[in-house]
Amino acid sequence: MSLKDKDKKIYDSIVAEGKRQQNSLEMIASENYASPEVIEALGTHLTDKYAEGYPGKRYYGGCEHVDVVEETAIKRAREIFGCEHVNVQPHSGTQANIASYLSLLDIGDKIMGMDLSCGGHLSHGHPLNFSGRYFKIVPYGVRRDNGYLDYDEIRNIALREKPKMIVCGASAYPRKIDFKKFSEIADEVGAYLMADIAHIAGLVAKGEHPDPVSCCDIVTTTTHKTLRGPRGGMIMCGKKNSKEIDRMVFPGTQGGPLMHSIAAKAVCFKEVLSHKFSKYIKGVVLNAAKLADELKRGGMKLVTDGTDTHLVLIDMRPLKITGKEGESLLQDAGIVANKNTIPYDPQKPFVTSGLRLGTPVLTTRGMGPEEMKEVAGWICDILKKRDPGTIKNVRKEVSRMCKNFPVR
Ligand code: DSN
Numbered sequence: 474m475s476l477k478d479k480d481k482k483i484y485d486s487i488v489a490e491g492k493r494q495q496n497s498l499e500m501i502a503s504e505n506y507a508s509p510e511v512i513e514a515l516g517t518h519l520t521d522k523y524a525e526g527y528p529g530k531r532y533y534g535g536c537e538h539v540d541v542v543e544e545t546a547i548k549r550a551r552e553i554f555g556c557e558h559v560n561v562q563p564h565s566g567t568q569a570n571i572a573s574y575l576s577l578l579d580i581g582d583k584i585m586g587m588d589l590s591c592g593g594h595l596s597h598g599h600p601l602n603f604s605g606r607y608f609k610i611v612p613y614g615v616r617r618d619n620g621y622l623d624y625d626e627i628r629n630i631a632l633r634e635k636p637k638m639i640v641c642g643a644s645a646y647p648r649k650i651d652f653k654k655f656s657e658i659a660d661e662v663g664a665y666l667m668a669d670i671a672h673i674a675g676l677v678a679k680g681e682h683p684d685p686v687s688c689c690d691i692v693t694t695t696t697h698k699t700l701r702g703p704r705g706g707m708i709m710c711g712k713k714n715s716k717e718i719d720r721m722v723f724p725g726t727q728g729g730p731l732m733h734s735i736a737a738k739a740v741c742f743k744e745v746l747s748h749k750f751s752k753y754i755k756g757v758v759l760n761a762a763k764l765a766d767e768l769k770r771g772g773m774k775l776v777t778d779g780t781d782t783h784l785v786l787i788d789m790r791p792l793k794i795t796g797k798e799g800e801s802l803l804q805d806a807g808i809v810a811n812k813n814t815i816p817y818d819p820q821k822p823f824v825t826s827g828l829r830l831g832t833p834v835l836t837t838r839g840m841g842p843e844e845m846k847e848v849a850g851w852i853c854d855i856l857k858k859r860d861p862g863t864i865k866n867v868r869k870e871v872s873r874m875c876k877n878f879p880v881r
Contacts, residue, residue, distance in 0.1 A: 495880045497807040498848060498871055502784035502831025503644065503672065505701045506838070506880055508744060511737045515703050519733035525723060539732045546735050549742035550707060553678045556686045558715035561738055562722050562730040563706030566671045566695035570596040570640075571603060573691045573708055576721035577665050578637055580607045585627075585636040585664070588612040590814040590822070592646035592786075594669060611636055615646070615816045620777040622646070624654045631662045641685075642669030642693075645813050645829050647765075647780035649682055656688035667691045671706075673782055675699025675833070678745050679754040682782065690714060699757065699783055699833050701750075702741025705734045753836060757783045760832040763845040771853030776815050776827065784831040788815050792856055796825030802855050803828075806864045807871035808848070828856075838878040847874070 477484045494506065519539060525532040528540040528547075543561060550559040563569035574584065584604065587593030591614035595602045598610035611634045616623045631639060639662075641655045652668055659666035668685035674694040676682035685692050692709040696702035710718050723730070744750055758781070765779045768787065776786040789799050796812030803810055814820070815827035830852070835844065851867040 491880075496872060496875050497809050498875065499834040500808060500810045500830045500832070500848075502811075502829050502833070503698050504831075505698060505833045507697070507701055507703060507737075507741070509881060511701075511703055511740050511744075514737040514740045515733050517733055517736065519736050520731070522732050523729045524732055525729050527719060527723075539735075542732060542736045542739060543730070546739035546742060549739060549746060550709070553742060553745050554686050554692070554709055555684075556692070556709040557712045558710050558718070560708045560718055560722050561705075561735050562727060563693075563708060564727065564731060564734075565704070566594075566669065566693060566706045567596045568722075568727060569693035569695075569706035569708045570667075570669060572718065572721040572726045573667055573693055574604065574608065574638070575725060576714065576717040577667075577690065578608065581609060582637040583609045583611060583634060584638045584640060585611045585613060585631060585634065586640040587622075587643055587646075588614045590818050591615045591816045592643040594642070594644045594671070597640045597642070597669065617817060620816050621648060622650065624651065624658070627655070628658045628661070631658050631664065635662055636664050638665040638667055640667045640669060641689075642667075642671065642673075644672055645784070645786055645827075647775070647777050647782055647784055647786055649781050650685075652683055652685040652688050665690045667693065669693045671695040672698055672784070675701065675745070675750075675754050676758065676782060679751045681754050681758050691718070696738050696741060699754065700741060700745060701753075701833070701837065702745075703734050703737035705731070705738055707738070756836045756841065757832050759842065760836050760840065760845050761785060763842040764830065764832060764849050767846050767849030768853060771849060772857065773853060783833055784829060786813060786815060787828040787830070787856075788826065789828055789856070790815075790826050794856070794859070795820055796827045797823070799828045799856055802859060802864065803852065806851065806855055806867040807875070808852065808855075808867075835878075838880060840874075840878055844874060844878075 523533045524536050524539045528544045546561045547559045586597030599605045613627045639659045666689045668689040673682045697704040761780050765785045774788040800812045812825040813827045813829035814825045820826045
């Protein structure tokens, strides 16, 4: 008996999701398609094992094999990022951030984080998130005229507010982040510096984005975005903060680690260490640049006028439609993206004036600049014309392209 026979409802949904992934152009910048090997590791009996603690120091017996798994994941992650210490147990990026804040700060301390509407992340201080509820948040944004981080303004805010920690990193910022500048500011005001590289970790791993590890106290990431691993988180730091970080992940904020997920992280890290992955990440960045150029040629206005990462952000206001409407129009044609706030967005977060597009998945499927040109053309056509005929024609083209680039 298999899942198909025992639980048809769930089996059918899994199969349907596989078909959806195959038949659409997934352009959500934070998503990726993990390798069959990563998925194989996830679906194993490692899910059964309790292993509270760390390799060699567990609170349960029978951990000799999962110890090897976790030690291997740590070793590989250290090799990728050149960091002294790694904790691979956080269940997610937000869990990694929670443990990081609590390891260096007390509840009520002041954190300076990038405003969500300017491209930051919920866990960098949004009032509805634990970060905004339990810490005093001083937000910083981007320049109104060009959408870039304004390091002089960030320095002014830091000098005035004297935060205990500055958080850098973003989920909708299309440009490189100058971690060195952030570290100079943090040093000047005596603040800790934490970088959340969830979006750009794959780029950092392969030198396509400046390195935060050498100049930040703590670096957190997810493992499922540009790193293309299983859904999960990770924390990197120097020896100095390693004990506090480990203690704050377990027992501070988590119980048993997800050993199947840690095994899949290890598999992903081996892939990241390969030459093939360097080529992949270069492709992600080249594809995003091509996509941005072609969208602009088609009349789209982009936040910061382009990209040097894996994502682009369209400002929908000149088109006189919202991000929500844009997302829905593209989805009808089989192009999946997400509405996203643009800096100083006049619309609510559930409506927005922006559309975020990323190239990690399309590059995983083997698509290159030629395909980006075609896709950008379709996106421009749909967003400008907005008529059922155009959507129907693009849907046909999308199906053709998807067939030429099988997922698995
Ligand atoms: N939800 C993720 C993103 O889409 O960027 C961030 O956690």
